[in-house]
Amino acid sequence: MTRICFHIAGIGLLALGLMTTGCKPDESPFKAENDTLKKQVTKQESLLSSLQDGNKVMQQQIDLLNQELRDAKKATESAKAEMSQLTDQLNAQLAQSKRANAEALKTAATQAAQQLRIEEKGTQVETLPRPLAAVAKVVEESLAKNGYPIKVSFKSDQKAVYVTERKISNPASLEVAGFRNQYLITLQALPANTTRLGVRAEFEKVAQGGRILSVSQEETAEIERRLIGEIHKALESPSKT
Template sequence: MTRSVSQTSDPRCFLRFIGGILLVTTALTASGCKPNESPLKDENERLRKQVTKQESVLISLQDGNKVMQQQIDLLNRELRDAKKETERAEAERRAMAAMLGAKVEENKKLSAEVQRAALTKAQASQSLRVEDKGGQSADLPRPLTAVFKAAEEALTRNGYTVRVGVKTDQKAVYVTERKTSSPPSLEVPGFRNQYLLSLQALPPNGTRLSIKAEFEKMAQGGRVLPAGPEEKAEIERRLINEISKALEVPNKL
């Protein structure tokens, strides 16, 4: 009985052994026929990394182009602004040049007028010959400017118009128009008079006032009556007193 069991179990073990060998052989055969995918995966990974790197470089270049374009736009805008500013400055320069040219011409005209006025004044000053002989003089303790202003006011107040007036820093000369007063009656004569005033600055702050009157008495019918030296002197002293009174007014320079 034992022997038959042993014979019966041996084929099973053999089959199991053969089956195991076949399974191992099949597995080995299958594993030997399947291709190795590891190099392809590595190559794909390497290519993927290169693509990613290239995309990053491309993005960086695009960003750089944007920044560069922004800088170009900014430079173009600055150039346009600079051009406008240059054009505005050029327009202002042309306007200023035109204004300066007009001012130069105006100054030339004014200079010519001043020279003509100075020449006329010099000629008038040279043509005047002040004769103090026979006139009345007084030294006043006031500056020249104050005295000739007071003289002008006194002459105007008494009805005398200045015919010629020449003023410098040190001297002033006035010649009045001839004033005529008709005789009111046969007994009372009229007069005809003209004043010559000379003002000379004195140190330190005074003025010498000299007055000469060409005084004549007039009878009816236009007849000229002689006037004595004392009458002329009185007329001259009267104007000196009028000027002195004008200087006494407050705030009179």
Template sequence: MRNETLLVRWSLQVGSLLVLAAVGCTPDESPFRAENEVLKRQVIKQESLLSSLQDGSKVMQQQIDLLNQEIRDAKSTTEAAKAEAKHQAEQLELQLAETKRMIATQMTESLKVEEKGAQSDTLPRPMPTVAKVVEDALARNGYHLKVSVKTDQRAVYVTERKISNPASLEVTGSRNQYLISLQALPDSLTKLGVKAEFERVAQGGRILTVSHEETSEIERRLINEINKALESPAKT
């Protein structure tokens, strides 16, 4: 009887130890679950942030593409406008050249009549050089240009009428207007023609007649001044 009691006690003790051992060996999973939940929430949050960034990047790329297209369109429009402006400028230059040619032709035809009786000389200089000297000589003597037409082969100048009022009853004044023509010749020569419309002016504005010789002298004076200027090294 005593042995049975001891056996029962021993069995209970062993059972208790086994229960305690079983309980002690079972891991507590609650901290891992909490950590997993935290990690899951962080992953979800990061995925949401990444998605937002990707959406924002797409919007920005669309804006960049739109701006690039607008820049290309603006460049294309600007280039087209430049091309059109260049074309118009070229057309205007052609029209201007044609107008000058027509004017020069008309002036040449009219000068064939006007140059009758004018003084002329052939100068050993190219026409552009002579033209510059003529312009300087007219300006130096107080003559302002009324008409100036120049082409590669011809140049025509018509001055304003210059008036010198009489200083007294004994001394007459004068008024004069020059018509000057230049024509380019072979071998860098230039034909110079000078025609003066010279008149004497008395007190009260009365116009006095002058002789052909006096008018010719006025024309020769300008030709001589042009020749002297061309002989100067500083002018040529």
């Protein structure tokens, strides 16, 4: 009887074990899904980290560009300031140069007049019924027309002085002498829009071999009167009235 009871109890325990084993749930699908989710999270975290690193690099590039722009702006402003300073210095130098040039021309005209020993009694003088500016223009045109480049000139509202280059004509033959001549012309403004014209010539005749021939005062005066006559004629032209 006792053996039968133990046998029955063993069978019961075996059946209970089988029932317990048969009711345990299968966790393999959940584990696979969990692993998949973990992999996706890891991948997203890696992607997020890469994006963050990329943003850092981009921000560094932006900061570098901004710094370069600031440096370029500073350099441009510095260059503008330096250019403005150089321009001011150049303008000051130009103004000083103009003043010095005007003084030099004035001094040169004075020295040239002294060199030619201009004297009232040795100069052909005539008063013209035209303002100084009009007479000065005609004088310049007449000198250019006759081949006398202006070497030195000085002009103001009341006075003008012209000294020409020395014009040289070589002797044509033993019998026909050449010449060399230089003019000094003075203009002085007078009341009633008139102008006092003074012409002085330093006229010399030149023989072959460069020998200087004597010239009478009348010959020199004739040369001076010719220029005055041409200036008169030009002023009386309809285009000058």
